[in-house]
Amino acid sequence: MRKKYIAFDIGGTRVKHSLLFEDGTFIEKNQYNTSTTDLQQLLADMVRTIEQYKSSHRVCGIGISMPGFINIETGHAETAGSVTALEDKNLKTLLEQKVNLPVEVENDGNCVALAEMLNGNARDSQNFICITIGTGIGGGIVLNGSILHGHSFRGGEFGFMVTQKGANGREIWHHNGSTSSLVEEYKKLKGINPDSTIAGEVIFEEAAKDNRVNSLIDEWLSYVGCGIYNLAVTLNPEKILIGGGVSAQEDLLNLMRTQFEKLEFWENFRLPILRCKHKNDAGMLGALMHFLSRTENK
Structure with missing residues (x-):
């Protein structure tokens, strides 16, 4: 059975999200408005989205693209651009505690590069x-x-x-x-x-x-x-x-x-x-690639 993953691309206006196969093929995708200043609302929106995907699919992990200085080893965001709710927060830890899935986080610009390297x-x-x-x-x-x-x-x-x-x-x-x-x-x-x-x-x-x-x-x-x-x-x-x-x-x-x-x-x-070949999908594709590279290294 082909493995499935969730990817998020958190922007200052919208959060794009998708379910993908391991090779980067999209199964489904959507988006919603970003709660840039309210951490609890931002987390609640992400958890709700994750649970919706999990209700119909067996999900193996979650990759996240977001702005800021991101320590990819720990998941801690020293800064988060206009998404101030995530400044000095560890989204990896916060989500893993709520959804019982492995999570990896990477800077959004790096995710664009990873997407272009994959098939762009x-x-x-x-x-x-x-x-x-x-x-x-x-x-x-x-x-x-x-x-x-x-x-x-x-x-x-x-x-x-x-x-x-x-x-x-x-x-x-x-x-x-x-x-x-x-x-x-x-x-x-x-x-x-x-x-x-x-x-x-x-x-x-x-x-x-x-x-x-x-x-x-x-x-x-x-x-x-x-x-x-x-x-x-x-x-x-x-x-x-x-x-x-x-x-x-x-x-x-x-x-x-x-x-x-x-x-x-x-x-x-x-x-x-x-x-760049990939436009709105780049962050999500790159987030998946980052997740896979991190879990392979582990």
């Missing part, structure tokens, strides 16, 4: 970088076929790189190269209420008819390109994969390449820049 656009690569561009910037580094976690499980936290020296409040990549930073600058340019919700694709559509918006995107892309360039020259990977909602913009990669061509030494470090 890095399945033939041993050395690559995934960069996710969204509310912030994250990702994963794979060297010699393994995730680079770093000394204190902070490997792949690209968003903290300084990419705009001297810019008040916008020095780090999170604050000048993320989609949310582009949206923030667009609102300022257009005089839009800061609390309004603007989708990134709206800005790209606007750029076709407004030169000021087009210039804004060019400036944003220069910061995106700077960060990617820094990673390329530091780690010399086989390829770099771009994920996050903005990666769906059709001409984005070509626009990025235009920025690289402006950099003096890009010719010496040129490499393929591709989209």
